[in-house]
Amino acid sequence: MMERVILFSLLISFLITVLLSPIFIPFLRRLKFGQSIREEGPKSHQKKSGTPTMGGILIVISILITTLIMMWKFSQPSWEIYLLLFVTLGYGLLGFLDDFIKIAFKRNLGLTSKQKLIGQIVIAIIFYIVLRTNEISTVITIPMTDFGLDLGWFYAVFIVFWLVGFSNAVNLTDGLDGLLSGTAAIAFGAFAIVAWSQSQYDISIFSVAIVGAVLGFLVFNAHPAKVFMGDTGSLALGGAIAAISILLKSEIILLVIGAVFVIETLSVILQVASFKTTGKRIFKMSPLHHHYELSGWSEWRVVVTFWAVGLLCSILGIYIEVWL
Template identity: 75%
Template sequence: MLVQVILFTTLVSFLITVLLSPITIPFLKRLKFGQSIREEGPKSHQKKTGTPTMGGVMILLSIIVTTLVMTGKFSAPTAQTYLLLFVTIGFGVLGFLDDFIKVVLKRNLGLTSRQKFLGQILVSVVVYFILQQMDFSTTVSIPFTEYSLELGYFYALFIVFWLVGFSNAVNLTDGLDGLVSGTAAIAFGAFAVLAWNQSQYEISIFSVAVVGAVLGFLVFNAHPAKVFMGDTGSLALGGAIAAIAILTKLELILIIIGGVFVIETLSVILQVISFKTTGKRIFRMSPLHHHYELLGWSEWRVVVTFWSVGLLFAVIGIYIEVWL
């Protein structure tokens, strides 16, 4: 019965996104919600100017509706279900505001860094206080060992760092057609397996609802993309996967399963540090996916390679948690 619920959840979420797309994409075009492309980015990206963005709204609607309906069919939405939806919606709203400022108010940078950062911290702090009310454990398990680290009150800082960090990491990765859609589907699929292994079925249902939503979006986001998810989608997905890792007490396993997001973020950090300290760049351009583009790789080759690496990381993460 549960297997059927998981499969049906994925299918329903996929179909909702696919059915919403032919309605939403023309609507975004009529509103002129087109993406502005950075002039300093790869020249090949200039042709993407005007492609509808804010498509993450479709992903969010699909996740919310599917999660509530399917958890209701299976049992009843739990506190964990509502917390996951709160994080997803909270970061999604921040992303929506950022996108709205970019495409409607024509301010290409969207929210200021401080505004976005404060918003992310606010959502994260609320999550911490909700977890406190749930008497949630403040320990962090160390992979490859049987040890756990008790953080006590410092767990609040950890929660903020994890949610803010991974929401931004996924956001940085969202730079090529289909890149985040594919890597997110793989990462959330891995956590669906791990949540299932822990008998946390409501988290597994939420995870596959995300998988179905992003795969449905990928139908229209694969190269050449007809729509972009924007910060509305990428910030929400990053916050959601960090929240899943926290609720399953697999916080540090996320570093492995979300390895592509981590590497992309590190490439930006290293590039900035190198340029500010030595005046030299390590990569031709960061995040890392742009480096390979400038080496002459086609966009599709870069995306498929990163998907493959993401799949490898997901398998390793599952292996460590389930079999080691």
């Protein structure tokens, strides 16, 4: 029975995105909600200027509708599901404001970094308060060991760091056609399996709903992209995957399953640190996917390679978390 629910969740979210996109994309065009390409980016990206953005709205809508339908139809929504939807919608709304400001004022930067950070922290604090209200453990388990570290009050700091960090990490990965859509589908699929292995079926359904939504979006986001998800989608996905890892008590394994997001972020940190301390750059451009582009790789080759890396890391993460 539950296997059918999982399959239906995947199909419903996929169909919602696929069927709404041909209606929503022309609507974005009429509103002139086109992407502004930053001048310091790869020159080949300038031709993408004007491509409709904020497609992440479709992803968030699909996740919301699918999750609630499947919960109300086959079981009662748990507090974990409502919390996951809160984080997804909260970070999605933050991304929407960022995207809207970029478009309305015709500039590459939307919310200031301080405004965005405050919003991310507030959502993370509310998330933590709900967790503590439901007496979730503050222990962080180290994979492949019986060792657990009780963070106590410091767990609140960890939660904020985890949600803010991964929402930004996923956001940085959204730089090439189909790159984030594909890597996100793989990573959330891995967590759906982890949730299933823990009999956390609600979280598994939620994760699969995201897989279907981003795969449906990928139909229109693959190179050459007809629509971009914008910060609306990337921040929502980043917050969601961090929240899932916390609720499953698989926080550390996210570093394996989400290795692509981590590597992309590290490339930016190393690039900035190197330039500020030595005046030299490690990469031709960061995040890392741009380095390979400027090294002569085609955009599609970079994307497929990162998908492959994400798949291998997800398989490794599942192996460590489920079978070891």
